[in-house]
Amino acid sequence: MSTKTTKIDRLAELTAQRESTAGASLWTEALRRLRSSKMALIGGVIIAVFIVLAIIGPWIAPHNPILQWRGEVFLNQNIFVGSRSENWLGLDHLGRDQFSRMLVGARQTLLVGIVATLLGFTAGALIGGLSGAALAFGGKIGRRIDTVVMRFIDMVLALPSLLLAVSIAAILGQSLTTVMIAVGVAQIPIFARLLRGSMLAQSNSDYVLAARSLGVRRRRIVTAHVLPNSLGPVIVQSTLALATAIIEAAALSYLGLGNPDAAQPEWGVMLVQAQPYFDHAPMMALYPALGIIITALGFTLLGEAMREALDPKLRS
Amino acid sequence: SSDRDNGDSKGSGSTGTFVFGAAGDPASLDPSLASDGESFRITRQVFETLIDHKSGTSEMEGGLADTWESNDAGTEWTFNLRDGVTFHDGSDLTGEVVCANFDRWYNWTGTYQNTTLSYYWQTIFGGFANNENEETPDPNYVGCTAPDDLTAVIEVAEPSANYPGGFSLAAFGIHSGPALEAYAADEASGEGDAITFPGYSQEAGTVVGSGPFRATGWNKGNGEVTLERFDDYWGDKAGVEKLVFQTIPEESARRQALQSGDIHGYDLVAPADVKTLSDAGFQVPTRDVFNIFYLAFTQDSHPALENPEVRTAVAHALDRQNLVDSQLPEGGVVATQFMPDTVEGYSQNVTTYDYDPELAQQLLADSGEEDLTFTFCYPTEVTRPYMPSPADLYELLRADLEAVGITVQPKALKWNPDYTEVTRDGGCNLYLLGWTGDFNDGYNFLGTWFAGYQKEWGFENQDLFDLLERASTEPDVDARTALYEEANEFVMDFLPGVPISSSPPSIAFSADVNPPTVSPLTQEKFSEASFK
Amino acid sequence: MLRLIVRRLLQLIPTLAGLSVLLFLWLNRLPGGPTAALLGERATEADRRQIEAALGLDQPVLVQYGRFLRRLVSLDLGTSVQTGRPVWEEFTTRFPATVELGLTALLIAVVVGIPLGYLAAARRGTWLDVGAVSGSLLGICIPVFFLAFLLKAVFAVNLGWLPSVGRQSNDINATEVTGFRVLDGILTGEFDASWDAITHLILPSLALASIPLAIIVRMTRASVLEVLSEDYVRTAESKGLKRQVVRARHVLRNALLPVVTTIGLLTGQLLSGAVLTESVFAFNGIGNFLRTAIDGRDYPVLMGFIMFIALLYVVINLLVDLAYSLIDPRVRVH
Amino acid sequence: MSMPPEPPLLSVEDLTVTFTGRGRTDVRAVSGVSFDVARGQVTGLVGESGCGKSVTSLALMGLLPKKGVTVGGRAAFEGTDLLGLRREQLRDLRGSKLAMIFQDPLSSLNPVIPIGLQVTEILTRHRGLRGEAARKEAAALLERVGIPDPTRRLKEYPHQLSGGMRQRALIAMAVACAPQLLIADEPTTALDVTIQAQILELLKELVDQQGTALLMITHDMGVVAGLCDRVNVLYAGKVVEAAERRPLFAAPTHPYAHGLLGSIPRLDAPRGEPLNPIRGSISDTIAWSDGCAFAPRCDFYSEQCLNGTPQLTEPHSAGHQVRCVHPVAATGKEGADR
Amino acid sequence: MSLLELDDVKVHFPVKRGILFDRTVGHVYAVDGVSLSVTAGQTYGLVGESGCGKTTLGRAVLRLNDITSGSVVFDGTDLAQLPEEEMRRARRRLQMVFQDPLGSLNPRQNIESILAEGMAAHGIGADRNERRERIKEILTRVGLPHSALSRYPHEFSGGQRQRIGIARALVLEPDVIICDEPVSALDVSIQAQVINLLEELQESLGLTYLVIAHDLAVVRHISDVIGVMYLGALVEEAPSDALYAEPRHPYTRALMSAVPVPDPEVEDRRERILLRGDLPSPANPPAGCRFHTRCPWRQPTRCDTERPELTDTGDGHRVACHYAAQIADGSLRPTSELAPPVLVDVEAGPPAGDGEEDEPAATVPS
Ligand SMILES: Nc1ncnc2c1ncn2[C@@H]1O[C@H](COP(=O)(O)OP(=O)(O)OP(=O)(O)O)[C@@H](O)[C@H]1O
Ligand SMILES: Nc1ncnc2c1ncn2[C@@H]1O[C@H](COP(=O)(O)OP(=O)(O)OP(=O)(O)O)[C@@H](O)[C@H]1O
Ligand SMILES: [Mg+2]
Ligand SMILES: [Mg+2]
Secondary structure (H helix, E strand, O other), X not given: OHHHHHHHHHHHHHHHHHHOOOOOOHHHHHHHHHHOOHHHHHHHHHHHHHHHHHHHHHHXXXXXXXXXXXXXXXXXXXXXXXXXXXXXXXXXXXXXXXXXXXXHHHHHHHHHHHHHHHHHHHHHHHHHHHHHHHHHHOHHHHHHHHHHHHHHHHHHHHOOHHHHHHHHHHHHOOOHHHHHHHHHHHHHHHHHHHHHHHHHHHHXXXXXXXXXXXXXXXXXXXXXXXXXXXXXXXXXXXXXXHHHHHHHHHHHHHOOOOOOXXXXXXXXXXXHHHHHHOOOOHHHHHHHHHHHHHHHHHHHHHHHHHHHHHOHHHOO | OOXXXXXXXXXXXXXXXXXXXXXXXXXXXOHHHOOOHHHHHHHHHHOOOOEEEOOOOOOEEEOOEEEEEEOOOOOEEEEEEOOOOEOOOOOEOOHHHHHHHHHHHHOOOHHHHOHHHHHHHHHHHOOOOOOOOOOOOXXXXXXXXXXXXXXXXXXXXXXXXXXXXXXXXXXXXXXXXXXXXXXXXXXXXXXXXXXXXXXXXXXXXXXOOOOOEEEEEEEOOOOEXXXXXXXXOOOOOXXXXXXXXXXXXXXXXXXXXXXXXXXXXXXXXXXXXXXXXXXXXXXXXXXXXXXXXXXXXXXXXXXXXXXXXXHHHHHHXXXXXXXXXXXXXOOOEEOOOOOOOOOOOOOOOOOOOOOOHHHHHHHHHHHOOOOOXXXXXXXXXXXXXXXXXXXXXXXXXXXXXXHOOOEEEEEEEEHHHHHHHHHHOOOOOEEEEEEEOOOOOHHHHHHHHHOOOOOOOOOOOHHHHHXXXXXXXXXXXXXXXXXXXXXXXXXXXXXXXXXXXXXXOEEEEOOOEEOOOOOOOOOOOHHHOEEO | OHHHHHHHHHHHHHHHHHHHHHHHHHHHHOOOHHHHHHOOOOOOHHHHHHHHHHHOOOOOHHHHHHHHHHHHHOOOOOEOXXXXXXXXXXXXXXXXXHHHHHHHHHHHHHHHHHHHHHHHHHOXXXXXXXXXXXXXXXXXXXXXXXXXXXXHXXXXXXXXXXXXXXXXOOOOOOOOOOOOHHHHHHHHOOHHHHHHHHHHXXXXXXXXXXXXXXXXXHHHHHHHHHHHOOHHHHHHHHOOOOHHHHHHHHHHHHHHHHHHHHHHHHHHHHHHHHHHHHHHOOOOOHHHHHHHHHHOOOHHHHHHHHHHHHHHHHHHHHHHHHHHHHHOHHHOOO | OOOOOOOOOEEEEEEEEXXXXXXXXXXXXXXXXXXXXXXXXXXXXXXXXXXXXXXXXXXXXXXOOOOOEEEEEEEEEOOEEHHHOOHHHHHHHEOOOEEEEOOOOOOOOOOOOOHHHHHXXXXXXXXXXXXXXXXXXXXXXXXXXXXXXXXXXXXXXXXXXXXXXXXXXXXXXXXXXXXXEEEEEOOOOOOOHHHXXXXXXXXXXXXHHHOOEEEEEEOOHHHHHHHOOEEEEEEOOEEEEEEEHXXXXXXXXXXXXXXXXXXXXXXXXXXXXXXXXXXXXXXXXXXXXXXXXXXXXXXXXXXXXXXXXXXXXXXXXXXXXXXXXXOOOOOHHHHHHO | OEEEEEEEEEEEEXXXXXXXXXXXXXXXXEEEEEEEEEEOOOEEEEEEOOOOOHHHHHHHHOOOOOOOEEEEEXXXXXXXXXXXXXXXXXXXXXXXXXXXXXXXXXXXXXXXXXXXHHHHXXXXXXXXXXXXXXXXXXXXXXXXXXXXXHOXXXXXXHHHHHHHHHHHHHOOXXXXXXXXXXXXXXXXXXXXXXXXXXXXXXXXXXXXXXXXXXXXXXXXXXXXXXXXXXXXXXXXXXXXXXXXXXXXXXXXXXXXXXXXXXXXXXXXXOOOOOOOOOOOOOOOOOOOOOOOOOOOOOOOOHHHHOOOOOEEOOOOOXXXXXXXXXXXXXXXXXXXXXXXXOOOXXXXXXXXXXXXXXXXXXXXXX
């Protein structure tokens, strides 16, 4: 008997490795795949640096971003004082400390990105979610509701997003809030479509049928089954949307609808302001441009990596 | 290097095409329907006015009229026309043609009576023979007679500071007789959603003037207006065969276009580009200043602003010299009054307000108005001759105000229509604005602002209003000038706003052209331009 | 097939009707209104009232909408507040510019993007793949206006190779036939005019192409990768077919299906980009004009143009769907 | 039955396939498979899902991806080692001498290309037929596999055909060049029984008529029983039992094969008896290098099972090979059912 | 005593198409008049080819599909008429096990939550602990360790997942379990485990099963009564052994002869009845006997025009064939068309027919 037990122990030992992943949810698995992706790593590091800067930036900024070094900058003579010891990245066209403005700008830029995306995400998910739920579980009336809502979304989608943002900015007047709203609203249709499509796919799945056959109530099926499983692509999209938001905000600034408050410098505005001086002070444009590009790249990389990690087709 | 690498092929001798970068499309090729600089820049090359300005100055000289005089009351203006002037269609200039022009404007009906189409007529000559709208002002124009072929006599009801300067306005360019008849066939319409310009004003072909260039094409798809040399011009013939105005809305795009050789010149060069361009071999001639940039108070929008001490404090708080030095192009000056020194009526004896932040703080403390908060409006997306980069200028002034403890709530607005509308309606405590003179008369500056109560200033000052009324109707030039000086001194004591600067709007040309003489009124005559 | 077209076109009606209501309500929310744009810097309250009456803006919203609809149906889109010219005319003069620009950009995106995406997938993991992917990601992350500015600074200002603004040189006296400059030159035999127009198109379309190009590269790459793992590719391989045949006939053709759909959706993206690109390059197209129309509260232009754009978008996507059904027999209607 | 007299058409020896992914542990999908395919015969390869059947066939066809896969061993096909061939040489062989049919007929056909082209392209490639000649031949091929109205079908797309017909079309392509070896990877799994019967009948026909050798890969013991001459039972990437059809079914000797047969409900068996399932699942396995991979599920295991890879032996009769240290005693058919 | 009784159940899916608004242009007759009854404590097996409507019928019982007409009487109440909320509650007593064990489990729920879901929906178990106790009990029953509770579906093997699916049905203590292809996604060796489990559970809990499968051998193994479906309708129904011993419908015979048996002796001796062609499209079923297009015994006129009723031929053996008796006594021979080498004549279709039956469901434009 005892020999038999040892054999079983030995077998258990040999097969033990397989069991080691017990308790891992799909997300954990995705995260594991994400960690091994170089793209995600680069993106993640960029974003982490950016977020840290955005959080602590205004505190570690050596100078007030609106403080002007007068008598240093003379536009009519193309005089921009270069990097002096206290201004690491030099001065801008009004004699303000470029480094401090970059640091403070990181926060504003992140804020615009996050709030705009959050807005687009929330509103889009709400519209898409309700529409998807109505279509999948609302019977005839639900289908009608969905048709109307989706026609509406399609109409909005037919408008170039930048135009939409421009006109919203025109309605609301210029401010940071406006930029966030304008960029966010322009993203609503994408989120709505994505979530609806994803929910529709999920609502045809077997486990939803199983839940129905268990007698689970519709509302719970939607909220506990369909929705959580549909969020993957939406979350990926929101990472990508963060990048888009930052760039769209810059475009709005370019069109003169950015946040005009110099106390809240934002990279897009800084880039636009710097462009006229590009010939003799190229650095003034390059810093914010690189800031935008690298940050957007960070989010895009992470988003793409997430997309790959969550894609069931690419699962091993 | 940004030197032109080509252009010789098209630019040598007098046969080339001269391309000028414009900031916007013209509204109309008929100057009498226009009120914007982009239109006038073009029509000024095609049409001539009775009175002209001496090249490069704001001094009046004979235009289509060799000489002119008025009666003592200033109500009858006689113009002795130049002999031998032919229009582009071959017809001759006569007194009757001049009268036909004025009578046409006077007899406008319907949509033409809308300020959109007849802004300058209404400003200078009042209303029409039959005013169709009660808000239209009464006409000041009485009639025009042509005693002989080379004389035109124009009678007005009341003397005004607008005369004779008004006769030099581009809007009153003289059209040929046959052209006027052709216009009648093509009416403006105003039903529906908007005012439609009459068709002839929208394409080259019908409009006929007597200037050195003929309008030969308007390609809207390209945003290009093409003018060609008029070989029978009475004066010096144009130096280039073809003159093209190409619309390039973006400022930096205009600069790059000049640098890359796509255009030969453009206006409203950003201060920062002046040196860059001239270092690179471009010609950046400086105009004399003929404008004023000011910070306005809307007094009834904020009780503190009605307190003269507060206004004075603000004036002392502003470091205007720094603004001029750092942000304005070469030639910019700090303004002491609401008028550049080139205008008749400029006073040497106005009260001045030096940069003195301590004094400003002191004054604020004395006034008992502490913890002041003002809304401060400034326009975005616009460059005006007096205000090269509003947002940056605002930023400097804001810093000054905050330095003396005034809290500023910024309000950035699109120039057109938001900014002009909001400021005009008195929607801001402080705001930035300016003015470029149309002709050299003090009323063209002071009268624009202080002739009566205006919401944008928000004050009632009957003494000032009366003073200007008197100046306006004073036919004697010297007496009028004295009154303007008095008014300037009065204004600077009252301080309804702080005049900040006058800046020369820069214009740039490529190295291979002989540019026209620049004009303080921004009325360059492109016939003077030629290729080297 | 015809049924599908008719069906889709009929579906347009409610969409456009809805859009018109939406637009109308939305534009009515714009502050200022068109009068402000019409009035000069120093107009009075009275002037404003006069203009409002002339334009019918003092009437109730519903009446205004009714009038708008009536005109829309009769294809009379009114007159631009900014320029005083008929909206239809404004549209037709500017439309060719945008189409020319958009098509060129799309062409660049497709002609460069698809082969690049294909190669990246076929050589997965090589430096070419890494380069194409990171390059395309970068393309999405550079603000279009900045890219345009840099392109001009390098190719127009510094190297002087290409013009920086406009659609055609001023000394070219091209005969206008269709408004499409390149085409006109070919039609009239003025090939130098065509060439000149093409040189003017290069920089703006490169700037405009950056995002679509990036999208197409990644789309193609992903799609090719997916197709490469399909069973039918394995079947083709098992038949011993030459590699080129497998790639062209079995891989590429199937991989292009999703890319085709994307191209339709890119039109919206292109129009957004055109707003920026056109103003940077002083390219007189609808994007640029729309932007000023929004600033100037040019209702008639906004209404008219946006309706057209929506129509265009839907029609283009309809065409794309049709093209799709031509390539993919599975969605063909019998 | 005894060994075929002539040398086998295909002789696979010690085939190993390892997947080496970046950041992942290596997966040894096939670990030392050896078997022969005789000319003109049907050789079966059976086993449960994931035991390496498909990977084996793909390795033979050279269809495994280049990257991340290591293939070892030899596969002598008419004297040449398939695994050592250059890609281009393999391309020449594939479709002409070696052909394959796959499990899912729908996804194995290119959806956007008409059936006709998919058939003619192989004729063009290997037989140089073009144009009308190719079309005629393609129609004849379709006719031969039992697709009626072949000229019309040539113009149709895969989705316009039914499942059975798609599989016939695939078979037509596979036999277009009269291959010497046809590999069929679960050709009927996706089909209904009545259709399956048709397809199996067709395959039998082809083998009989053309002398093609068939390597039949399946998990269905019933299919094997009806079709194959010799059967190889795979478990976890290794052949655990190989025998002629009748001996195998009469006396399944490896505990796995034994258990497998015992766990299948049979239509002809008396009802009411519970099935005899094998414990656990195929993922309950240990590495072959540690011992018998089946040990964790085996009723007969002992410490010896864990002493390295068991060798193939022929405990009962020649040609009946078993990889087990405790082969099940030959008890005849009844024993298998116990 | 029959617990579940279906009477003339029809499920027709509308095929929609239209210019502006979708119009119904036709129907897919997925289930077209099925009557059967399931006796309490027994297993009713349903076999048939892919697409013949088995799943649809199973779902119709639970009203997961809308029932077009007919009644589903369960324990005296007609489920087809029940209001939505009452139907939801009725589902406690009628449960389902699905074919795809992974697909039918929510990938983001752990096992405990999956199993507690139904209990929560029906208010079984007062609190979490009570439910957990019950779940543990059930897990033991289906042979899963308690440690499974906190794990996620993708961490289990196929067989284990199917056990979870069964457990999910069992926690509600249902009377009837509908098993839709419960083992066809599983490996043969695993399949046997699950079949045994189902049988054990039936014995110990007195469950009633409606088992749907396409594998005749599996169905026969576990069923007491078998119904053979063809194109939306039952063609034959009989006690298991009777069906095997004496299939009376031509389709059943063909089916039976097509099932491979893992025994060379049997295989070599067998006589095959090979059918021509494929299952016709349920959107366009043939007139008359639905099987006539493929039937080797087809007789002119009557088979083409008259739809045979399911009639009892004694011993609870019901057949829907006009010539069942003749075929059984051998007086009717298969027509020559069937002649064995089947290679040539595969496509179905009487000369008069249009031969469209091989048309698979066409992709309908959206
Ligand atoms: N690309 C791959 N990467 C990693 N592992 C793989 C890959 N392809 C197959 N495998 C592994 O190889 C083993 C054998 O797979 P194979 O497809 O040959 O099984 P099979 O016997 O054909 O099964 P089925 O009956 O399901 O088709 C499996 O364990 C599988 O996980
Ligand atoms: N929601 C639906 N809408 C339209 N047709 C449907 C729908 N569901 C099923 N069908 C059709 O109804 C017929 C019967 O389908 P069902 O799934 O019931 O068959 P089945 O016998 O279960 O087949 P399988 O063995 O493949 O599971 C099929 O032709 C199918 O295409
Ligand atoms: Mg396989
Ligand atoms: Mg089914």
